Amino acid sequence: MTRPLRSIDVPGLAHNAPIPTGARVGNVICTSAISGKDAATGELPPGADAQAAHAFRNLASVLSAGGGSVAEFMTEEAVYQFNGRRRRLRDSARARAAAGAAG
Numbered sequence: 513m514t515r516p517l518r519s520i521d522v523p524g525l526a527h528n529a530p531i532p533t534g535a536r537v538g539n540v541i542c543t544s545a546i547s548g549k550d551a552a553t554g555e556l557p558p559g560a561d562a563q564a565a566h567a568f569r570n571l572a573s574v575l576s577a578g579g580g581s582v583a584e585f586m587t588e589e590a591v592y593q594f595n596g597r598r599r600r601l602r603d604s605a606r607a608r609a610a611a612g613a614a615g
Contacts, residue, residue: 520578525550534574541578
């Protein structure tokens with residue numbers, strides 16, 4: 513039995529790639545790159561902390577649009593870039609807190 517693919521697009525979170533922000537097949541939601549821009553203005557706020565907070569709020573919006581939530585996701589890999597250096601954010605509790613989800 514094939515499961516239908518559902519594209520997920522959230523207003524204010526579009527990017528330049530010719531693919532949707534996310535997709536859902538059955539009970540699995542996958543996302544493409546999610547930035548730390550403010551979805552309301554389209555602008556990147558100054559500072560890594562504000563951008564990280566926006567990125568996790570944007571993730572929560574994509575998951576919600578796909579019928580899921582931050583509390584339900586199984587794994588994440590957050591990579592941020594600051595001054596040309598890429599680093600991973602490994603603290604899931606902090607990531608979920610930034611998105612406004614419980615524990």
